[in-house]
Amino acid sequence: MPSDGSGRQPKYQRIAAELKAAIRSGRYGPGDRLPGENDLMAAHGVARMTARQALGVLQAEGLAEARKGAGVFVREFRLIRRRGIQRLAADVWSQGRSIWAADTEDRELVVDFLSATDEPAPSAIAVVLGLAEGARACVRRRRFLLDGKPVLLATSYLDAALTAGTAIAEPDSGPGGIYARLADLGREPVRFREEVRSRMPTPEEADRLGLVPGTPVVLVCRTAYTADGHAVEVNEMTLDASAYVLEYEFDAQ
Amino acid sequence: MPSDGSGRQPKYQRIAAELKAAIRSGRYGPGDRLPGENDLMAAHGVARMTARQALGVLQAEGLAEARKGAGVFVREFRLIRRRGIQRLAADVWSQGRSIWAADTEDRELVVDFLSATDEPAPSAIAVVLGLAEGARACVRRRRFLLDGKPVLLATSYLDAALTAGTAIAEPDSGPGGIYARLADLGREPVRFREEVRSRMPTPEEADRLGLVPGTPVVLVCRTAYTADGHAVEVNEMTLDASAYVLEYEFDAQ
DNA sequence: AAGTGGTCTAGACCACTTT
DNA sequence: AAGTGGTCTAGACCACTTA
Structure with missing residues (x-):
């Protein structure tokens, strides 16, 4: 040799x-x-x-x-750019060039509403929302499809005692979505925290997202806070990692 | 059957x-x-x-x-929590509970400085920094080790014409790091953008991070902007996805 | 020394897609 | 009908870890 x-x-x-x-x-x-x-x-x-x-x-x-x-x-990749802040108004930094190309344009990202149910809150969620162990939550499940292929699964949790009888507990939450309804209730979210992880999918996740083997998922957990510092919503999202670029902006210090 | x-x-x-x-x-x-x-x-x-x-x-x-x-x-997992904003002062929302446990405490996260060199800027980086094609960049490479195991690789790019002769081009960038040196030059970063992706590692990445098969990497590309909206630094990071939770906070609208 | 996972062979049948 | 990847068998040798 x-x-x-x-x-x-x-x-x-x-x-x-x-x-x-x-x-x-x-x-x-x-x-x-x-x-x-x-x-x-x-x-x-x-x-x-x-x-x-x-x-x-x-x-x-x-x-x-x-x-x-x-x-x-x-494989071919086409990335969707997802901004933490959905701010359409261009500010000085939005002009900056991005590293990864993403053609959000000319492609159809449709929301597929799955269900709105009343369930016992998972204990991890109950802790974040400040609910008693075993309290009930309003659970809203949605799915995002890009060109017909699912790319994001979202499960949103709210205090069922708060949402009972409102449009939040209905499939159609009305104009402005659930945040507008929360504002109606005097619980408008003014600040968000997103926690981001990545791992390989479970077989169930791979199936529901139609993932090609070798594709990780990105887990985003968004918590919405009211002005008095109370969490009003927890949104757990599971993303096809091959479809998304997440973008966040923030000031120094 | x-x-x-x-x-x-x-x-x-x-x-x-x-x-x-x-x-x-x-x-x-x-x-x-x-x-x-x-x-x-x-x-x-x-x-x-x-x-x-x-x-x-x-x-x-x-x-x-x-x-x-x-x-x-x-496998056993121990997550590091990485905040977009390194704000130690507790504000009202920092009190909120997190979804994923992360024991940053009682563990040693050490920075391992690798090199500071002068190289031609990769074209994607040159575009973001607003440099001419083929311009030279100051490239600083670092590695973060948790309990001795590498968990993050970082490569930072700056305009070599700006950093030449300063501590930024030196292994030890002095107290406060390169952001303090940029401030000395009147180019203090005041705003950041982070773009986040995830995919399976290349064999080289898996080797350099000592990744267990079945572990994705998270790619974070941070761009630092001065008050006049110019990008002064691009920092490409490669994270062991099994070691990190990223956290971002932002206001509504 | 014994046991473990890593690599490799040379076959086989199946369900599926394409032509 | 032909070709493809998916599953499975029954062997084999190796390098490595553990005791």
């Missing part, structure tokens, strides 16, 4: 590295079909499982996507 | 589901060793590859971690 440098590397990693290099070089572009298991077996003289392992590396990295019966394809 | 419900599911998924249920039930806690390949082969009468596949499911989900020669273990 000569001083090969790349000598001591598993075959499947060598094959995977070769495919990745071919993608980087532009040999295969987004949406293109990659060499399949049979191609790799023939080209590299390996067993089926080894070729599978190589293709599995690209899929686990989120670079490629297997379509049963069709082949393995280079 | 009776109306079994779970009848038509691959064996490896059935085995994986059984292991996951056992973890949820508390049968196996964080750090515990799971049944190995040999155990699963014997218990379920399957081939080695099938047992491996089942354990691979848990690893891909980030629930378990294989240690070569030792076994497969339930």
